[in-house]
Amino acid sequence: SSGKTTTKEMLGSILSRIAPTLVTRGNLNNDLGVPVMLLELRPEHQYAVMELGASHQGEIDYTSNLVQPLVAGIINIGTAHLGEFGGRDGICRAKSEIYAHIAPNGTSIIPAADDFANSIRQAVQTEQVLSFGAGGEVFATEIELQAQSATFKLNTPQGVRQVNLPFAGEHNVQNATAAAAFALAIGISLDDIVLGLEQAVGAKGRLNFIQQGRHLLIDDTYNANPTSMRAAADVLAQQEGVRVMVMGDIGELGSSAAQQHYMLGRDLVSVKGLNFVVAVGEFAPAAQEGARSTQYGKKMQAFLTQEQALPFLLSLIETHQPQSMSFLFKGSRYTHMETLMADLMEKL
Structure with missing residues (x-):
């Protein structure tokens, strides 16, 4: 899977x-x-x-x-x-x-x-x-x-x-x-x-590390399922600086979608080393509900669209100047999380 x-x-x-x-x-x-x-x-x-x-x-x-x-x-x-x-x-x-x-x-x-x-x-x-x-x-x-x-x-x-x-x-x-x-x-x-x-090289959009000035962007936008989303969070937790997980929706979960996103929100904010989790998409509110069921609810911000999420990501960089930051972008293929990543890179 x-x-x-x-x-x-x-x-x-x-x-x-x-x-x-x-x-x-x-x-x-x-x-x-x-x-x-x-x-x-x-x-x-x-x-x-x-x-x-x-x-x-x-x-x-x-x-x-x-x-x-x-x-x-x-x-x-x-x-x-x-x-x-x-x-x-x-x-x-x-x-x-x-x-x-x-x-x-x-x-x-x-x-x-x-x-x-x-x-x-x-x-x-x-x-x-x-x-x-x-x-x-x-x-x-x-x-x-x-x-x-x-x-x-x-x-x-x-x-x-x-x-x-x-x-x-x-x-x-x-x-x-x-x-x-x-x-x-x-x-x-x-x-x-x-x-x-x-000598192996990863596929495009599979944990590709991009250094942009003092900030690191990790492109894991190729696809996502609940297991791989948790694995990606563990990789982000190993990086330097302020660590921000940007997660898009996961598709094809059927009737369990809201519950799976709730559990993801709960688990991701609990990962030691993650400073912020930004959920983007239709199921972002479900993920935020999961986050709020823990003591780390404040780590999570939810947005329905990428356009709404971008200003928040920029404000995070602004508030944490001059610290280095590490961002990881991931979501199901149809969410095109690479677009949000490219928009952020343009502004860096």
Whole structure:
């Protein structure tokens, strides 16, 4: 549900160092995007890394039948598209459709630490299985998180290596262990995996760090779900200066949308190290209600539109002169939070 695109970029970085590799562009990962990407396969490609997403039951069944993978698996079962699936059990069923299409001599990858790990295991049909994450066969220890990067020990059945990952946040360390598991399953050496991870570059709008004078802007506007929003807040909390989280609405949550935004508001203002949370959009009032259910309610400001939010962000910079500030922008794709970020950058 979250981490697919970043894991795909990491895996693409590992494999394209070794041989010509086709990697899903952007997130062309649905019943239209996957065939579009498959049409780009050429005889010279040795590897293809295909991201498959689902917004309804049967979609992964359809796309993985087209892809016919040798190695495939799920990164996690989160809360994206809750509305369409009627709960996380439905999401798990939809994602697990992938396992029926792996070649018999292939490998199924599973997230060991996911709370749906047992259900996922039941869907596996291949003899060969490789698990990643805490309690799995490929996992990280001695994790040290820096403001814009991370270091950890990568533990695998092939041995242990130190990795200096150019990505921030514990969630990206987990994405790296997933990418390592996929690469190991097709026989890539541990040394090649480490080199690929250390040279990987994030996708546009996925935790991109932009230094603007003394202020830092973090562009995480590509998309959002409740899990990734919380992970982004943890990354922001690691930064310098006055830390401001600017969150747009999260879509496709169905009837649970107001409640999910309420819980997000409550949780984000409680993150140690965040000084302000600015909610923008239709569900901003619900997030603010959640914030007010805590002792940190004053940290949250809610605005229905980006036009209303911009003057407040500028006033924050004004009041905190000459301190440095760190802003993180994130929301679902349709909210176009990058517009608000660009408007703020113009005024800096």
